[in-house]
Amino acid sequence: MHKSKILVVDDEEIMRCSLSDWLKEDGYDVLAVEDGYQALEKIKKEEWDLAIVDLKMPKMDGIEVLKRVNKSKPGLPVIIITAYATVDSAVMAIKEGAADYVVKPFNPEEISRVVARLVEHQRLIKDNIHLRKELTKRFKFQDLVGKSSNMLKVIEMIKTVAPTNSTVLIRGESGTGKELVARAIHELGPRKKFPLIAAACGAIPESLLEAELFGYEKGAFTGAVSQHKGRIEMADNGTLFLDEIGDISLKTQVDLLRFIQEREFRRVGGNTPIKVDIRIIAATNKHLEKMIAKGEFREDLYYRLNVITIEIPSLRERREDIPILAEHFLEKFSLSTGKTFHGFSEQTMQVLVDYDWPGNIRQLENSIEHAVVVANEPEIHTKFLPQMLVTLETQRYETKPYLSLEEVEKNHILTVLKTQNWNIKKTADFLGINRVTLYNKIKKYQFRKK
Amino acid sequence: MKYIYLKTIGLVKPTILENLVKSLDMLFPFQSKLIVDEENPLFAFEPKRDQYYAKKMIEKLAGELPLDCEKLVGITDVDLCTPVLTFVYGEAQLSGNVAVVSLNRLRQEFYYLPHNDALLVERLLKECIHELGHCYGLFHCNNSKCVMCFSNSIISIDNKKKNFCVGCKEFVDKTIRKENYA
Numbered sequence: 001m002h003k004s005k006i007l008v009v010d011d012e013e014i015m016r017c018s019l020s021d022w023l024k025e026d027g028y029d030v031l032a033v034e035d036g037y038q039a040l041e042k043i044k045k046e047e048w049d050l051a052i053v054d055l056k057m058p059k060m061d062g063i064e065v066l067k068r069v070n071k072s073k074p075g076l077p078v079i080i081i082t083a084y085a086t087v088d089s090a091v092m093a094i095k096e097g098a099a100d101y102v103v104k105p106f107n108p109e110e111i112s113r114v115v116a117r118l119v120e121h122q123r124l125i126k127d128n129i130h131l132r133k134e135l136t137k138r139f140k141f142q143d144l145v146g147k148s149s150n151m152l153k154v155i156e157m158i159k160t161v162a163p164t165n166s167t168v169l170i171r172g173e174s175g176t177g178k179e180l181v182a183r184a185i186h187e188l189g190p191r192k193k194f195p196l197i198a199a200a201c202g203a204i205p206e207s208l209l210e211a212e213l214f215g216y217e218k219g220a221f222t223g224a225v226s227q228h229k230g231r232i233e234m235a236d237n238g239t240l241f242l243d244e245i246g247d248i249s250l251k252t253q254v255d256l257l258r259f260i261q262e263r264e265f266r267r268v269g270g271n272t273p274i275k276v277d278i279r280i281i282a283a284t285n286k287h288l289e290k291m292i293a294k295g296e297f298r299e300d301l302y303y304r305l306n307v308i309t310i311e312i313p314s315l316r317e318r319r320e321d322i323p324i325l326a327e328h329f330l331e332k333f334s335l336s337t338g339k340t341f342h343g344f345s346e347q348t349m350q351v352l353v354d355y356d357w358p359g360n361i362r363q364l365e366n367s368i369e370h371a372v373v374v375a376n377e378p379e380i381h382t383k384f385l386p387q388m389l390v391t392l393e394t395q396r397y398e399t400k401p402y403l404s405l406e407e408v409e410k411n412h413i414l415t416v417l418k419t420q421n422w423n424i425k426k427t428a429d430f431l432g433i434n435r436v437t438l439y440n441k442i443k444k445y446q447f448r449k450k
Numbered sequence: 451m452k453y454i455y456l457k458t459i460g461l462v463k464p465t466i467l468e469n470l471v472k473s474l475d476m477l478f479p480f481q482s483k484l485i486v487d488e489e490n491p492l493f494a495f496e497p498k499r500d501q502y503y504a505k506k507m508i509e510k511l512a513g514e515l516p517l518d519c520e521k522l523v524g525i526t527d528v529d530l531c532t533p534v535l536t537f538v539y540g541e542a543q544l545s546g547n548v549a550v551v552s553l554n555r556l557r558q559e560f561y562y563l564p565h566n567d568a569l570l571v572e573r574l575l576k577e578c579i580h581e582l583g584h585c586y587g588l589f590h591c592n593n594s595k596c597v598m599c600f601s602n603s604i605i606s607i608d609n610k611k612k613n614f615c616v617g618c619k620e621f622v623d624k625t626i627r628k629e630n631y632a
Contacts, residue, residue, distance in 0.1 A: 018505065018533040024544055026600060027589035105499075105536045109602035 004119045005047065008032040009039040009065060010054040010081075015104070019052065026112070028119075036060030036068075043073055045226035049122045050099075050115065055082035055089055063089075063096055070097050075125065077118045081106075130195075144180045145328050148318035154181065157310050162188035167260070169245075169305045170283040172312030175362030178283035179243060181310060186239040191279055194238030199231045201252075202244030209252050211268050214259075220269025232265060236276045245305065246286030246297060257301045280305070315357040315364060322353045325361065329368035330380065337372055344380045351382055355389055410445045413438075422449045452520035452630070454478055454582070457485040459507055459526035462553065467525065469571045470578065473612075477579060479626060480520045491526060501531040504541035507550045515547060520630075521585045523578050524550035539601060540577045542584035549581030561604065573604075576612045583618060586625045591618050 006028045010016045016032035023030045033039050035057055043051065051069060055062040066078050077099035082089065085103040093101045100114050146152070161168055162185045170178045179198065186196040204212050211220070215230030232240055248256070259265045260280065264273045282305045291297035315322065326344060334341055344352070357363050371384040382389075403411070413431065420426040428438045454474060456467060464486075471482040494506035511524050530538050530552040539556065542549035556573040558566045579597045591598035594606075596615035601607045614622060 012533075014533045018535075021505075021541075021544065022532065022534065025542075025584055025590060105531065105534050107602075108535050108538070111535070112600060112602055 003027060003029040004049040004123070005029045005031075006115070006119075007039060007042055007048050007051045009034075009036065009051065009057070009062070011035060011057045012054075015054070023115070026115075028115075036062075036065040039065055040068055040072070043069060043076065048073075048076055050118050051076060051078045052115075053078055053080055055080050055093070056084060063092055066093065066096050066098055075122075077122060079114065079118070144177060144184055145324055146318060146321040147324060148313075148321045150313040150318045151321055154310060154312055157308075158184050159188065161185060161308050161310070163190065165279055167280045167282070167305055167307040168310060169308070170281065170310045170312065172283075172285065173314045173360055174285045175360030176312040176314060177361050178285075178312060179241065181312060182239070182241045182243075182281040182283060185281060186241075186279075189239075189279070191238050195235060196239045196241055197231045197235035198241040198243055200243045202247035206249050206252070209248065210255060213252070214255070214265050214267055216268035217270040220267070224269065227267070230265075230267065232259065232276060232278065233267075233274060235278045237278070239279045239281055242280065242282040244284060244286075245282040246284040246288055246291060250296075250298065253298045253301050257298060257304060260301075260304045315360045319353055322357075322364065323349055325364055326352050326368055329365050330372065333369050333372040339372060339375070340378065341372070341375070341380060342378045345382070348380050348382050348385065351385065351389060409441075413441055413445065414447060417442075417447065452480055452518050453483040453516075454480045454520050455483050455485055455516060455522040456578075457511065457522060457524050458487055459489075459491045459511075459524045459550070460528060461488050462525050462527055466553070466567065466571055466574065470525075470575055473571075473575045474578065477613075478520075478582070485516075491528065496531070499531055500529075501537070502526070502528045504530040504532055504538055504550050504552075508541060508543060508548050511550065512543070512546075512548045519547065521582055522548050523581060524548070525553065525574070525578075526550065527553045529554040539607070540581045542581040544584050545587040546585055549578075549585055551577045551581055555604065556607070569608075572612065573607050576607055576610060577601075579612060579614070583614065583622060586622045588614075588618055588621055591615060593617075 006023055008016055008019050008023070008030060010019065010032065011034050013034070016034065020030045020032045031042065033042060036053075036059060039051065039053065042048075051065075053062040053065050057065075062080050062082070066080065069076055069078055078097070079100045079102060080089075080093040080098045081102050081104050083104040085101075090101045099118050102111060102114060144155070146155075158181060168182075168185060170181050172178050182198075183196060186192060199213060201209060211224075211228070211230070213230050213232055215228050215233050216224050218224055218227050242256075255265075263277070264275050266273055286297075288297050288302055288306075292299050292302055315325075326349065330341055330343070352364070352367075359366075367386050367389060370386050371380050375381075375384040377384075413427075416430050417427050420430060424435055424438060428435045431438065433441075456471060456474075458467065467484055471484055474482045491502055491507055491510075493510060494502040494504075496503055507524055507526065507530075511522055515522055530541065530550065532538055532541065537555060538552070540549060540551035551574065553570065553574060554560065556570055556577065558564060558569060576597055580601070583598045588598050590600040593599060593615045594609060595611050596618055597610055597612055598614060598618045599606070599610050601610065613619070
């Protein structure tokens with residue numbers, strides 16, 4: 001269980017030791033320092049749940065420490081303690097934002113109540129922040145929608161593997177929702193009370209990835225000014241999601257393999273082995289087998305990760321899900337923008353279903369967001385979709401078997417006019433007709449340059 | 451063979467200690483032995499507070515540990531305090547060998563109530579077990595009935611049982627096994 005961290009600041013050694021010993025017996029993680037400067041340095045570098053600061057200290061008094069803490073770490077509660085209590089100093093301490101003012105020596109009942117109350121309050125604040133983040137993530141989890149047989153298989157697989165502790169490898173093209181699947185596995189499993197920590201291996205520079213995953217000790221390298229917990233350590237009891245696993249170097253692959261085998265690691269620059277209990281979920285859009293053949297990915301790591309595989313289909317492989325996804329995103333962005341829509345026009349939905357979506361769900365989501373922002377009518381028409389989709393839609397209509405020759409001609413001329421930026425000569429040359437004929441066509445089809 | 455030593459610090463009524471030894475023998479896998487030292491612990495006296503520093507007693511006892519000592523608990527009748535607390539019922543070295551417990555505030559007379567030896571022994575036993583628990587590395591327990599629950603009043607001492615809860619017992623047994631039979 002996480003121990004609450006308390007920083008004790010007192011210039012008298014006997015007080016520091018006595019208070020630390022007593023707090024340690026209560027199960028707190030305590031550090032005692034002798035002056036305000038050391039305290040501020042510690043507060044800057046580490047996370048604390050409570051600071052207990054003596055009022056009278058030679059270098060910097062408790063009120064000054066309190067003021068500076070309020071500036072640098074406004075959420076950290078500070079108890080001012082003193083053996084020389086006066087009404088003035090008590091008022092001053094409370095005015096400056098002290099969480100409490102207690103006279104030394106303390107009545108055991110009083111101080112234990114004060115410390116427990118503040119630590120509990122701090123825990124609730126942290127829980128609240130965590131829950132808010134989780135709530136946002138849960139909202140995203142709802143994006144995992146679909147009724148196609150491909151997607152139903154994925155959802156069934158998620159339900160099957162979630163209660164187990166097995167390592168899962170999620171494969172799928174970019175934008176298919178691999179992180180959503182990882183989050184769903186975590187949320188439906190026994191580790192849901194603990195965090196899911198994601199590490200986008202491809203997004204973190206190679207030189208930083210090792211430190212980011214395993215953490216580092218103070219002084220491990222230039223710039224390591226304080227101890228830093230890595231993603232693996234942060235995920236203890238929870239789930240570690242290694243996204244874009246195919247992008248990591250062979251050196252990091254070795255470190256990762258050792259960790260997966262032993263479930264134990266050392267921070268960069270550290271000697272102490274740290275044991276963690278985590279579930280690993282990895283994801284990739286790369287063809288790992290081809291990478292193994294080329295010597296770019298370790299086979300042993302592949303087998304360690306590939307215990308259970310979930311293949312997420314691309315959006316074009318589950319076109320029947322596009323309408324439901326589009327409606328879902330329309331509702332989502334309507335809510336966030338405060339606009340009201342009846343839905344998509346028939347033609348718009350056809351464009352969405354026919355498009356190949358190389359960027360998958362992420363691209364669909366972005367396109368719907370674009371349409372919602374741009375649209376000034378209650379129905380989403382093709383004109384509100386991103387230009388790229390509209391252009392392709394026009395081209396697609398040219399090849400539709402049910403269009404008349406005249407319609408195909410009309411669409412084609414309009415597309416070329418747009419792509420040539422309404423330059424008549426260039427358009428006529430492109431179409432292989434003379435300018436007079438082009439003018440006649442523009443007149444016939446009533447094209448207007450916007 | 452190792453023993454849990456109980457050492458008096460100043461005058462303490464012998465019958466109380468005899469009962470204590472018997473009860474501790476049943477709880478820990480070590481026999482208890484009594485050492486009587488009736489010298490007044492003036493070295494730990496703090497005149498400004500008219501009390502005795504628990505830590506100073508612990509430091510002195512730690513320097514006089516018998517060779518066959520598993521843990522040592524000092525028993526005193528004087529009122530104990532620490533630099534930061536107005537009083538303590540006892541104090542221990544966390545994961546160490548020595549603890550000290552005071553009878554002073556465990557007596558009914560301290561609260562202007564009639565003398566009760568049986569109750570005094572029971573309270574003393576609870577505090578000794580509590581401090582020994584700290585010596586075996588235990589923190590305070592959230593279970594209000596567990597002997598390791600933090601007591602800041604005589605009522606809270608009377609409310610808790612003279613045993614470890616399941617979790618604390620398991621921890622102590624494991625520590626004893628590790629320290630003695632590993």
